[in-house]
Amino acid sequence: MDYMKEFKATAEKFALLGNVISIEPYGEGHINLTLLVTTDEKRYIMQKMNTNVFPDTVGLMANICGVTEHLRARGIETLCVIPTKAGERYLVNELGSFRVYDFIENTVTYQKVTDKEVFKNSGAAFGEFQNYLAEFDASVLTEPIKRFHDTPNRFENFKKALEADAFGRAKECAPEIEFVLSHADTYGTAMEGLADGTIPLRVTHNDTKLNNILMDEASGKARAVIDLDTIMPGSMLFDFGDSIRFGASTAAEDEKDLTKVHFDIELFRAYAEGYCGAVKDSITAREAELLPYGAYLMTVECGMRFLTDYLSGDTYFATKYEGHNLVRCRTQLKLAGEIEASFAEMGEIVKEILA
Ligand code: ADP
Ligand code: GN1
Ligand code: MG
Numbered sequence: 001m002d003y004m005k006e007f008k009a010t011a012e013k014f015a016l017l018g019n020v021i022s023i024e025p026y027g028e029g030h031i032n033l034t035l036l037v038t039t040d041e042k043r044y045i046m047q048k049m050n051t052n053v054f055p056d057t058v059g060l061m062a063n064i065c066g067v068t069e070h071l072r073a074r075g076i077e078t079l080c081v082i083p084t085k086a087g088e089r090y091l092v093n094e095l096g097s098f099r100v101y102d103f104i105e106n107t108v109t110y111q112k113v114t115d116k117e118v119f120k121n122s123g124a125a126f127g128e129f130q131n132y133l134a135e136f137d138a139s140v141l142t143e144p145i146k147r148f149h150d151t152p153n154r155f156e157n158f159k160k161a162l163e164a165d166a167f168g169r170a171k172e173c174a175p176e177i178e179f180v181l182s183h184a185d186t187y188g189t190a191m192e193g194l195a196d197g198t199i200p201l202r203v204t205h206n207d208t209k210l211n212n213i214l215m216d217e218a219s220g221k222a223r224a225v226i227d228l229d230t231i232m233p234g235s236m237l238f239d240f241g242d243s244i245r246f247g248a249s250t251a252a253e254d255e256k257d258l259t260k261v262h263f264d265i266e267l268f269r270a271y272a273e274g275y276c277g278a279v280k281d282s283i284t285a286r287e288a289e290l291l292p293y294g295a296y297l298m299t300v301e302c303g304m305r306f307l308t309d310y311l312s313g314d315t316y317f318a319t320k321y322e323g324h325n326l327v328r329c330r331t332q333l334k335l336a337g338e339i340e341a342s343f344a345e346m347g348e349i350v351k352e353i354l355a
């Protein structure tokens with residue numbers, strides 16, 4: 001696709017500095033179409049928002065503007081929404097719904113951990129982000145996706161997709177289906193704890209993978225937490241767990257060679273040091289006890305979601321080839337099994353850190 005031709009007129013509707021000289025696809029997100037827009041003065045990120053996943057664009061952009069204004073007022077670097085020339089937060093035209101952010105320069109996002117220290121820094125940053133959200137008035141937020149980390153509900157959706165088997169793909173994934181079905185009794189703990197009050201309901205990010213944080217190119221310290229679409233009430237277990245799911249693996253989320261995919265307990269330790277160090281004053285004993293479970297839950301849930309999407313014909317996550325979601329599902333289920341087998345050791349590490 002000629003991205004410049006397709007999206008130039010759209011980009012020019014925003015209050016950009018300079019003239020647009022190029023537009024190209026950017027990053028590795030699975031949900032929005034992310035474009036790097038370069039003008040003769042500076043760079044921007046323009047996103048065609050995924051309105052199937054996030055139908056309430058008004059509420060979504062209000063959440064993002066509310067949270068980023070709260071952060072900016074405290075001197076914390078964050079996404080900066082660039083309005084349209086007409087002063088709107090986003091633009092709807094015949095191509096879709098678009099928003100623009102300043103490009104945060106001199107930063108990198110990692111698709112895989114290459115340095116333990118950088119991963120620890122990301123843990124500290126997501127923990128601090130949790131602290132900032134705790135000060136934020138949750139009553140002004142809308143819930144962009146209902147039941148986002150309600151794993152038992154995800155399991156019900158998985159079973160419906162399996163039952164329908166609309167693309168005849170179930171026969172290719174018997175071991176994965178068996179794994180998800182046989183772990184059914186492990187999915188309820190977080191939702192039960194939130195319902196009975198033994199786990200505090202907090203405002204959380206809910207999508208804390210390593211490529212949703214910008215790290216300073218030079219120092220390896222975190223600069224800004226991004227991808228703020230899923231900020232809503234949730235549990236600390238979700239934020240901690242999702243970072244471990246993605247980052248404490250020895251391979252990429254879509255590695256095809258499963259012999260390369262392992263849960264790395266030393267990466268878990270590094271992240272836990274960063275994260276727990278930041279939230280030590282607010283984390284409850286029950287949350288601390290369940291951090292290893294949170295890592296397992298987010299991993300098995302993500303595996304189940306990739307499998308559901310594969311069975312349903314790949315309509316939710318962006319895929320680059322047929323079978324991409326199944327490849328992703330396999331890495332997640334392998335990791336989930338290894339994490340489950342490491343609960344005792346992980347628990348000791350958390351205890352040591354919080355002692
Ligand atoms: P998705 O919801 O599809 O995951 P993201 O908002 O996470 O989309 O953006 C995809 C990628 O684009 C990020 O992982 C990051 O690499 C890059 N990115 C997004 N926003 C910015 C920004 N403001 N500055 C620099 N890079 C960004
Ligand atoms: C999606 O948007 P992105 O690519 O950062 C997904 C997460 C999954 C993740 C798996 C809104 O995150 O929930 O954990 O893919 N986001 C949404 O990599 O569904
Ligand atoms: Mg993202």
